[in-house]
Amino acid sequence: MKTVVVAVILAILVRAEEAGACSCIGPHVVFSPSSTDAPVNSTIVIWLPEAKPSTTFSLRKQTGDAVPVDYRTMGSGGMGVIELVPRSKLEPRTEYEIMEVAGSDPPKSVGRFETGTRVLAGRPAFAGFAKSGYYKAVPVCCMCRTADPYAELEIKDPMPEDKSGDFRVAVWIAGADGKIDYSRTPTTYTQADSSIWLGHPSICSPANFSFPKSRALKLGFKLVDVAGNASTPTEVTLDTTKPVKPAER
Numbered sequence: 001m002k003t004v005v006v007a008v009i010l011a012i013l014v015r016a017e018e019a020g021a022c023s024c025i026g027p028h029v030v031f032s033p034s035s036t037d038a039p040v041n042s043t044i045v046i047w048l049p050e051a052k053p054s055t056t057f058s059l060r061k062q063t064g065d066a067v068p069v070d071y072r073t074m075g076s077g078g079m080g081v082i083e084l085v086p087r088s089k090l091e092p093r094t095e096y097e098i099m100e101v102a103g104s105d106p107p108k109s110v111g112r113f114e115t116g117t118r119v120l121a122g123r124p125a126f127a128g129f130a131k132s133g134y135y136k137a138v139p140v141c142c143m144c145r146t147a148d149p150y151a152e153l154e155i156k157d158p159m160p161e162d163k164s165g166d167f168r169v170a171v172w173i174a175g176a177d178g179k180i181d182y183s184r185t186p187t188t189y190t191q192a193d194s195s196i197w198l199g200h201p202s203i204c205s206p207a208n209f210s211f212p213k214s215r216a217l218k219l220g221f222k223l224v225d226v227a228g229n230a231s232t233p234t235e236v237t238l239d240t241t242k243p244v245k246p247a248e249r
Contacts, residue, residue, distance in 0.1 A: 031113075038114065041227045044086075054102065055103075072085065093116065126222070127157045129221075130154045135244055135246040151199055178216075212240065216237050
């Protein structure tokens with residue numbers, strides 16, 4: 001009897017552990033910069049868990065004074081991306097609020113950051129990707145994976161974790177002629193990390209990219225710092241007609 005009880009307890013513990021293996025934070029707005037030492041020439045990027053055409057954003061000082069900005073809308077998949085580009089430098093050592101206006105609702109604050117005194121200038125260094133691939137996983141219990149295809153691109157020289165928030169990665173898709181026009185607004189921005197994920201690999205986040213089917217889909221990437229300074233481009237070609245199963249981790 002004692003052996004049976006122990007076995008039952010172990011089974012319950014294993015199931016509890018498996019159930020907790022996939023623990024997701026609910027969809028929420030992510031923004032950059034989010035620090036207390038943002039450059040005074042920062043641009044503000046907002047990632048929305050879903051595109052909302054009727055929702056707009058603005059920037060203001062904590063005192064309530066509005067900041068004139070140029071407004072850019074982008075995004076792919078189910079995710080919306082907004083960029084606010086202040087028309088002049090922000091004031092040093094000042095707290096700013098990102099305001100959301102949804103339909104006829106009153107404006108609400110969705111994020112804050114504080115400027116320091118620094119100015120960012122020059123091109124960020126970007127060595128490109130060590131490897132890239134187009135994958136489709138087989139979902140298994142409690143591992144958060146979807147059955148949707150996605151791309152993973154591993155950055156060759158990943159930045160320190162405490163610096164990744166100072167960068168974004170801009171993504172472009174080549175036109176029908178196979179060329180990429182980098183003077184156009186990017187298709188989307190992704191958050192910088194040791195790897196770039198495009199598509200919908202996890203149920204914990206919305207799809208951030210839609211892939212057209214192509215045997216030779218050319219994508220262009222630039223590393224962009226929080227002030228909007230961009231690296232030289234890196235281009236990658238993927239076969240999106242035949243996703244492969246990712247290696248187990």
